[in-house]
Structures are given as C-alpha cells and as structure tokens.
Amino acid sequence: MKRIVCVGNRYKPEDASGVLVYDCLAATRLPPDVEVIDGGLAGLDLLRFVEKTDRVVFVDAVSGFGPPGTIVVLTREEAMGRTPVVYSHDAGLAYLLGVLQRVVDGPLPEIRVIGIEGVADGRVIRAAADLCIEIAVDGDAGEHGRLDQVAGASS
Amino acid sequence: MTATLNHPAKRSVTRTLDIPLNRVEGDLSIRVELDSGRVSEAWSSGTMYRGIENILLGRGPLDGLVITPRICGICSTAHLTAASKALDSISGIQPPPDAIRVRNLALMAELLQSDVRQTFLTFAADFTNGAYQRHPLHEEALRRYAPMKGETAIDVIRQTRKIVEIVAILGGQWPHSSYMVPGGVAGVPSLADLLQCQHLLAGYRAWYERRILGCSIDRWGEVRSGADLDNWLHECAAHRDSDLGFFIRFARQNGLDRIGGGHGNFISFGLLDLPPGTEVRSRNGSTTHLMGGGFARGAHITPFDPANVTEHVAHSWYVDYPAGRHPFEGETRPYATGEESQKYSWAKAPRYADLPAETGPLAEMVVSRNPLFADLLTSGPSVLTRQLARLVRPAELMPAMQQWLSEICPDGTFYDPASAITEGEGFGTVDAARGALGHWVRIEGGSIQRYQIITPTAWNGSPRDSGHVRGPWEEALIGTPVADPENPVEVGHVVRSFDPCLVCTVHALRGRCSLACRDL
Numbered sequence: 001m002k003r004i005v006c007v008g009n010r011y012k013p014e015d016a017s018g019v020l021v022y023d024c025l026a027a028t029r030l031p032p033d034v035e036v037i038d039g040g041l042a043g044l045d046l047l048r049f050v051e052k053t054d055r056v057v058f059v060d061a062v063s064g065f066g067p068p069g070t071i072v073v074l075t076r077e078e079a080m081g082r083t084p085v086v087y088s089h090d091a092g093l094a095y096l097l098g099v100l101q102r103v104v105d106g107p108l109p110e111i112r113v114i115g116i117e118g119v120a121d122g123r124v125i126r127a128a129a130d131l132c133i134e135i136a137v138d139g140d141a142g143e144h145g146r147l148d149q150v151a152g153a154s155s
Numbered sequence: 156m157t158a159t160l161n162h163p164a165k166r167s168v169t170r171t172l173d174i175p176l177n178r179v180e181g182d183l184s185i186r187v188e189l190d191s192g193r194v195s196e197a198w199s200s201g202t203m204y205r206g207i208e209n210i211l212l213g214r215g216p217l218d219g220l221v222i223t224p225r226i227c228g229i230c231s232t233a234h235l236t237a238a239s240k241a242l243d244s245i246s247g248i249q250p251p252p253d254a255i256r257v258r259n260l261a262l263m264a265e266l267l268q269s270d271v272r273q274t275f276l277t278f279a280a281d282f283t284n285g286a287y288q289r290h291p292l293h294e295e296a297l298r299r300y301a302p303m304k305g306e307t308a309i310d311v312i313r314q315t316r317k318i319v320e321i322v323a324i325l326g327g328q329w330p331h332s333s334y335m336v337p338g339g340v341a342g343v344p345s346l347a348d349l350l351q352c353q354h355l356l357a358g359y360r361a362w363y364e365r366r367i368l369g370c371s372i373d374r375w376g377e378v379r380s381g382a383d384l385d386n387w388l389h390e391c392a393a394h395r396d397s398d399l400g401f402f403i404r405f406a407r408q409n410g411l412d413r414i415g416g417g418h419g420n421f422i423s424f425g426l427l428d429l430p431p432g433t434e435v436r437s438r439n440g441s442t443t444h445l446m447g448g449g450f451a452r453g454a455h456i457t458p459f460d461p462a463n464v465t466e467h468v469a470h471s472w473y474v475d476y477p478a479g480r481h482p483f484e485g486e487t488r489p490y491a492t493g494e495e496s497q498k499y500s501w502a503k504a505p506r507y508a509d510l511p512a513e514t515g516p517l518a519e520m521v522v523s524r525n526p527l528f529a530d531l532l533t534s535g536p537s538v539l540t541r542q543l544a545r546l547v548r549p550a551e552l553m554p555a556m557q558q559w560l561s562e563i564c565p566d567g568t569f570y571d572p573a574s575a576i577t578e579g580e581g582f583g584t585v586d587a588a589r590g591a592l593g594h595w596v597r598i599e600g601g602s603i604q605r606y607q608i609i610t611p612t613a614w615n616g617s618p619r620d621s622g623h624v625r626g627p628w629e630e631a632l633i634g635t636p637v638a639d640p641e642n643p644v645e646v647g648h649v650v651r652s653f654d655p656c657l658v659c660t661v662h663a664l665r666g667r668c669s670l671a672c673r674d675l
Contacts, residue, residue: 011210011225040225040331044272047316099303103312 001053002136005046007039007060007093017116017125018060024129034136043092044099051105057136059114059128060093068118071128073140076100079113110139170640183616183655187646189637194646197625197632199616201502204472208487211606216242216576216598219606221333223594226608227656232265232322233587235335237594237608240583242337245598246573252430253567254339256559257325259427260352261332262585263552264321267359269588270516271367273654274546275300275311275398281651282405286644292405299401307398310366318359321352339570346565353560360553369397372550379526399546406539415538415649417631421451421518422507422614424459424584424591427555433562435555439523445555446523448586450507454529456522461582464593466609467504469621470497478621479506482595482607483580504617504626505609513627514590514614515653517544536631541652577601587611589654615653628653 004025008018018039025036039046039058050056058079065072080097093113101108112135116128170189182203188196207226211219219238224231236258243250250258282296283305299307319329326332327342334341344352360372368375370393378387384403387394394400406412425448429435441447448459465479474488490498506512517540520528531540582595590611597605617626625633628650637643 009225011207011222038331041227041231042329042331044312045316045319045329047312048320095303099309099312102304102309103316 002034002055002057003049003053004034004036004057004059004132004136005039005049006037007041007046007058009041013119014063015061017120017128018058020120020125021059021114021116021129021132024125025132028129028133031133031137034133041092044096046093046096047100047103050096050100050109050111053109055110055112055136055139057112057114057132058093059116059132062115062117065115066117069120069124070117071124071131072115072117073131073135074113074115076111076113079115112140183650185632185646185650187632187637187643189640192636192638194632194635194637197629198499199502199618199626199629199650200500201616202500204489204491204501206487206489208606208608211603214603216245216596216601216603217336218603219594219596220336223608224331224333226610229269229656230265230587230589230592231331232261232326233585233592234594234608235333236262237583237585237587237592238596239335239337240585241581241594241596242573242576242583244581244583245576245579245596246337246581248338248571248573250339251568251571252432253563254569254571255428255430256433256563257340257344257569258335259430260556260559261322261325262587263427263556264319266552266588267318267549268315269654270545270548271311271363272315273588274402274542275307278542278648278651278654279307279402281644281647284642284644284647286639286642287409290409292401292408295401296405299398307366310362314359314362317355321355324348324352336570336573337576338573339568341570343569344563344565349560349563349565353557356553356556356560360557363549363553367398367546368550369393369395369400372554375547375550380530381527384527384531402542402546403539406542411542411648412537412539414635414645415541415631415652416535416634417513417627418511419453419536420507420510420512420627421521422459422512422514422591423448423519423522424586424593426519426523426586430559430562433559435558437523438525438551441523446519446551446586448584448591449522450512451518451521452510456524461584461593463508464609465506465509466607466613467506467620469504469623470618471500471503472498473503479504479509482582482593482609483597483605485595485605485607487607500618502613502617503609504620505614506620509620509622511617511620511624511627511630512614513631513653514586514611515541515545516548516590517541518590519548519586520544538648538652545654575601589656590614610656612653612656616655628655 006018006022009015010019022038037049076097080094114128114132116124182201184200184202186198187194211222223234223238226234279300280302283300287293299305322332323329325344326334364371378384388400388403425444426446427444429443429445437445437447439447449456450459465481466485467479468475472489472491474490528544576598578598580597582593584593591614592611593609595607615627619625632649635645635649637645
C-alpha cells in the first residue's frame, strides 16, 4: 500500500495547494495499491496514515523554496529541518516528520514531501498530482539531481 | 522580538517588548511595556484576518456543517457541534438522547487529546527554557519535556493519537468530520463500534491514571481543597513523580502560583449537554450539562444568559459601531486603515454583561463550583490554577464517557428528521477545548443571511473594548515580573496558560533554514 496525503486549508489560498492536489487526484483513476487522503489540517493526527504502508507522499504548500509555482521534492530529513520544533496549534507537517521516528508503530515507510510554492494555478496542481502518483508508485531512489530538475522545470 | 527604550526621562525605565508568539500561533503578537522589571501594559494582537463568517454568507443553511469544522484543525468537532446545535435550535428539534451521547463522545475525545497535548507538548516545553538552567528541576524537565524527544512528550504523542480514533469510529471520518446534522447524527454506531470505543477509552484512562495522575481518578476525586492537594502530593512517590506531581512542584518552585491573575471574571456556556434519561450526574446539580454554565464574578455565580453576550470593535480592525452588539446584530466588516493608535487586532472583544471574561477549563471548574478550585481561587487565579484545571479536566470527563458508551443502544434512534430549514434564527453554544464557543445563525430565503462565531480565544485574547478595558490575558499579564527582557519566559507562561488558539489555519512548511520557530 502506498499513500498520498494531501495537507492544507482550502480556505486559505496560500495554503490550499495540497488539498487542490487532492481534488485533482480524487477525480483521477489511481493505480491499484495507491490511496489518496485529504489530510486537511490534521497535523500530528496524520500519524495513523504513515503506518502499515510502504511509502507515503505528502503534498503541501511551502514557502521559501523558490518562485511561486515551483515544485520541490524533499526527503523527510530535508522537510523537517535540523532544529526541534515545539508543538503548537500550527505545528504541521514539520513537527510530524520530526517526531515520526520515535512515535510510529511498525517500520518507518519511505517518505517524500512534494512542496508547492505559493498560490498555484491549475497547470502546477496537475503537474504536482502527476508527480505524486509517479513517486508513490516508483519512488525516486537513484535519480540523483532529480530534485533540482523538478524544481527548475516547474518554476 | 524587538526592544526599545521609552520615556528615558522617567526614573524607572520603561521598556517595550514586541513578542511574536510564533510557538503558540504565527498569528498572535503580544506587546508589553516593562516598568522596573514588571509588565505595566499589555496589548494582544491577532494579526490575521479570517473572514470565515463572511465566506458563509449567501450559502445554503447546511454549509456551516462543512465549512466551520475547518476553522481549526484541533477543535473541528467543537465547531461542528456548535453549528449543528444552531441548526437544531432553528428547526426546533431536540436530537434523540443517543444522538446527544454520540455527539458528546466525539467532542470529549477531542478534549482528552487537546488537554494533554497542550499541557505537555506546549505549556511544559517552557520548563526546558534556558531561564531555568540553574534550577534543580531543570534536568528532569528536559528529560520529560524536551521538544520532540522528552519521555513524556513522546509518550503523549503516542497515546493521544489513539483517543481521537473514537471520532473516526463514531463520525465515519477523521479529520474534519461532518456527521452531525440538525436532528442528530448521520450514522448509527454498531455494537462492535461501541466496544472498540470502550477499549480505546479504557486504554487511555489506564495510561492517564498511571503516567499523568499517578493515582486512580477516584483517588484524585478526593482532592477537594488546597490542603488535600498538599497531602496528595506528599502521600507517595507515585503522586510526587507523576507528571501532575512534577507540574505542581515545578510551578510552585518557580512562582507560577503568583503570576497570571487577571480580572477574576469567568464564563462557561456549559460543558456537554446531558441526554435525557442518563445516569450521569452533574457535579453542580445542573440538569442540562455535565458541568453547568454560568458567569462568575469573584465568588458570585449567575446562570448563563445568552442575551448578555456582546462583541465590541472599538480596538479591532472593523468598521466601528458604538459599544457592543449582540451576535444576532453583529457584523464583520474589516477596516484596517486609520486609527492605528486605537485599533490593534483582528480579534473582536466579546463581553458578558459588558465585562471581559476568561473562559476555559478553569472557568468551568469555577462556575460549576468545583471545591478544589473554589479553594485555590480564594487567593485569586494564577498560571498554576489555570493550567492545573486543564491538566485534570480529563479526570472529570472519562467516567462520564464510559457511562455514555454503556448507555447507547445500537438499535435506538439517532436522528429525528428535520424539515428543510428556510427561515429562522438560532444559536449553538458549547464549551470547546479552550472554552466557550458559540455560533449565531440567521437563515433567510433558504440561505445564510448572518453567521457570527465567537471563539474561546476571542474571549481570552480579546483586545480592549469600547470602554478601553483590557482583555483577559492582557489583564493577566499586568504585574508579571520579567527577569530577562531578551527571554521573557514569564510572559509565555501567562499567555500559554490560556491555551491560545487564534487560527490553526496556515500549516505551510517554511523555507529550509527557517523551519524552527524560535523560542519565545
């Protein structure tokens, strides 16, 4: 089982990209063995979707990674940063990813985060949705330089 | 955080601190003035416009059931409950008792998670602050509460993730469920569902008693005064070394029982509707709620009257109107320009009988005449009493939850069909994780004509009102000693004891180098 977990708030345009990707994927015939989740604002409560699965692709809005429209693919370590985050009401994906290793039941799945910079148009959302499926099915292991290519091609 | 010197001619130097409480909310900013090392003035500013109320205008009557749970990722069930109750009141239908039980259980699961997470992942994280580096309990605080690795912190995450599965089981979806509808709930729990909920709750209770209380809920219930609390603390190592015991020891040794007082006014809309025929009894004799609502001014407690609720905007970035307005007459017309010296927050200023009022677990304990908190408050509210009320609220909830789970009959009635709602006015009130929450709704011609929401943090974090009276945590900050203006951890203790929740809406990852929110 592979999961695509879409995160964000559809009522805040700068934070809506993840759930717009959900809308796109929900209207798409997904490969067998791939499940898509509307993660909304659940933050730490997304933990249960990281268990009993081989690979999880999170998709969320990001800022500070490039010009609007940029799509980045991050590893868990890249997305969580290096400094501990203190839990709060707005502790989202970074907190979940940071604490994951200590709280997950069972083996830690392969994790990627697809980040979409800024308020995205339909073309970017579609591209991100396609990328979610691609990585959920095949992963991105071994494709060195892939991160920069994706970011560059979509910005 | 920036600091500037003001009034250099005065003998005592006044210093202004602008404190973005990023760790609490990216959208809350606190500004304080320090005079001789103590807070002499305070302003609380909500820095982001929400506009949810305006998004709802013109939409279908049921749309609030879907949209308002997305106001917040932590208390979405509370918003769903308030939205449903508002529509219940318009349609004139009382949901069947088992529907009330199901609604309550989901809301209570949310409270159990929120109370424990806020205490040990957010509030107690300040115990690891460098300001306490030389304190004898600092090392133990780090072992317990260090962000993302403390023993208690990790255990809290592991346990609190499970309890909200009750919401998923009863609501058919988690997160952002919309299974409550006017007239009841949309799903009927099976016997297997109820057994699974009982199993989850029993596991959480056993953990809470062992790790958090260090005793049974029954034993904790015998603590009815400050003297009882002292005896309990010194009774055995299990009490002293529990997280509750450690919290009390740390808080007392660091003066948290002497800061964060406030106005001493408390409001509760009533915690959890009692379903007709239940065996669960209210602690204060209320026939309507597990913990009956009301308004307390000092020791004087009066029943809650929704007619006394108003909102002021004199210091909020909205088009002015004189004094306060009842939410049925309320409006949300943003006005961010001009009057910069007077207006300083996107939060409105709710008032009860024109008075500011604190809400949350401590207010519930006070209004429902809990004997322990009545005794502790004889010397006034404080950070310690406010946080203690939150920490022990689960002990009030879990026995009632177990009883309600046993009372539900899967073959019973969970929905009383409501006719289409095309006209009318109603409101739904509930005590959410952070306190009194209300939705006031008017439907005209089959669509929403007015939707006014007053959240708990609007009560607690309100700016000044038209009489220039400070909001609750602005007032609670006055007199707080700040040892190091570069690390004003004391200000954080006071504000976080209210469990502020201004928004819970923007969850974007920030750039690689700025992911870490700075400590206060």
